[in-house]
Amino acid sequence: MSTVSATVPSGLVVADDVPGDLSVDCDVVVVGSGAGGASTAAELADGGLDVVVVEEGGYHPTASFSVDVPHALRTLYRDGGAQTAFGRPPVAFSEGRCVGGSTVVNGGMSFRTPDRVLQRWAGEELRAITPQAMEPYFERVERRLSVGPQDPASIGRDSELFRAGAERNGWELIANTRNQLHCCGCNACLWGCPTGAKRSMLVTEVPRALSRGARLYADCRVERITRIGSRATGIVGRFGPRDGAPGARLRVRASVVVAAGGAVQSPTLLRRSGFRSPSGRLGRNLTLHPNARVIGIFDEEVRGWHGVHQAYQVREFLDEGILLAAANLPPALVTLGLPHYGTELAELMADYNRMVVAGCLVEDTTTGRVRSVPGVGPVVSYQLDDEGARRVVRGITLTAQTLLAAGARRVLLPLRGAPEVGSPRELDALLAGPVAKSDLDLFSVHLMGTARMGEDPRRAVVSSFGEFHGATGLFVADASLFPGPVGVNPMETIVALAIRNAENLLGNWRRHAR
């Protein structure tokens, strides 16, 4: 359905094409092909460097995408989409694992880093990353990824009801900008866009990098970054198993290694490769924008799956660190977290087409940690603090108020043991008392901050250009860089920083080339 060819592009190697162990040389090897990795690779390849990208996930072209949820969870997401940050309450989280990374499965919302966040970062020794300095990079991202408003015909009834509820409450609401090219609102973003309208890395920066001569090895997990002392010298990876036998080995020798595996995988990879941050902060400072989901059931037929995944955001409470939105989910995912089962579940799900699935996202007021446990892999912990819990409960209340104002007859809250509510009065009565943190049902799709940037090696893991403090030839270029939460969807910030930092690397290439 895309006008782009679905054959494996030249330069892309998948496990089935690899006859045996491989050894290659290049200028820069990039670990991961998501928002940060693909953008870095394209920029560096554009600049004339010989770039190799190594991606653990498989290559799944646009033509292979369908709205088969279990299949998509298995093939496009890490660990079937079922990962957990341990704490009270635990936070379920998901990351993409495929060529294009999480951008292949994300919702396509694309926003600049809010000025107030950049100003906060500037106050934390990131003086060079000001709104003015970032402006040209945001412009470039928005041109490359076709960021813009939705065509009105693509907006569905669930979004319009949510908008009506917010407007009835007199709240500020924005029409989302998204990285899309005439998205038709088929609501399949989270399972791989089947039309190519969502301008994920799979259809933008990955093919751009390949067209500039970059090579991409898919299905290959980087086991470690090789080094001599504190100088990174390349990577060693292994392709996925073939016919039950361990896959072939890939060894890449490079002048520079860029870790872009995302905020959970990158710190773990760096640690197991023996890199230590003088700040002691590698893997710490994790933020994840806790999300909670609220379901409204209406008398009218809504068919939330007709129309774009998410069209509006309520920005009225951004200064309080709370953002609200309606984002449809397929039946399979609606059932997750619900206490209903058996006949009761059947009765509830019979109303699927009358549901509006909405939720709140809150800016973190605490941080978590990613540890690397031998034999297990990354272990993520995150303990919601009192202020974070207060924000979540307020976010849930505001989301429920929006749905009730829009005419929802019943509202289901993400609070263990809570009854449904049918009116603002019932909602107030329910939430008048304290809510135990462990009763909150939370999830996250925005993991950030585990290799925070900053110029002071005693406080930050990498410089503001992503260069690892205390090592040479080693950079980080993904969501790990953030000093703190961005408070809005993070992809555009990640891509803008990646382009900026790659440009700086190109400008200083003579210092790094070997």
Next chain:
Amino acid sequence: MRLPDHALSRRQRRTLRAFADVVCPPEPSLDTVWPALLGNVEQFLGATGKGTRALLLTSFAVFDQAARLTREGRGRRFVDLDRRQAEIYYRRRAAGSRGTRSLLTLMKGVLTLHYYGLPRIEEALGYSPAAYVRATAARRIERYGQQIRLGERAAFLLDPGSGV
């Protein structure tokens, strides 16, 4: 490259089936969808991380055995309870401590996610995304085909928008 399925033992399958009989809707009869549902669950377990898989499988095993110690079970495993007793056993555990509740929600989620991900069940709810995607995608090309082609090509330019 396809990830290997995690083939469950006979005992594990029996526990999952008994659990599904309680948590999945009674209609249509689970017999008619069980092979597809079980296949999806085994593939899912093959795709999850080692830790999650171990947690899930251990939880199902403990849930099965722990029935012996309860009033409903009276020495019998969960898989040996009749439908009504099994339901009571599940309901009581689901109303138990926060930790047990969280685990049960996770275990139930694995089954209901794959149950409601079956095309037949989706259709019964009036959710048929494939046809909708086909129709909207065709409309998109019809309306905007030329602009889309230009936009897609621009992704390969040195600096899209500048024409370079």
